[in-house]
Amino acid sequence: MGKPIAWFDLTSKNAATSRAFYSEIFGWKIDVDPQMNYGMVDTGAGEGIPGGIGEGDSASLVMYIVVDDAEATLKAIEAQGGERVTPPYEIPGIGTMATFKDPDGLQVGLWQR
Structure with missing residues (x-):
């Protein structure tokens, strides 16, 4: 079974x-x-x-995919032509997040529970 999407984050200029x-x-x-x-x-x-x-300087929509190990997944992404954007960071008591760009430049998130 593949990894499910856990969260979406819509960023708007307003x-x-x-x-x-x-x-x-x-x-x-x-x-x-x-x-x-x-x-x-x-x-x-x-x-x-x-x-x-939420609000930001530019509009975007990021999906967060559940993974077992955010750092290991980022390394695999980089090996396949993706680019690390945000290194793994912990949200205390909730989980760990990170983001990357796929080979087309789309930003996607990782969620480690």
Whole structure:
């Protein structure tokens, strides 16, 4: 069995507008932490992939794929022509994240539990 997608992270130039858009169109409940300007998305009914909507200088959508070892996976990615973007970093008590670019330049995340 392959590795599942664990999380999506939508970054917007105007997070409030994006949150309102997705909430209205898809009926998502979004709980915003005003200090971080980041909204945790509840897509409803226990279905779908959890995620969040935050703000940044450019718009992007990153999927986080579950892996057993983020560092080892980054080394394999580099060996196959991918590029490390963010080295593994721990979110205390939750897990470890990292990001890379695939050979086409798309940014993808890794999630180690």
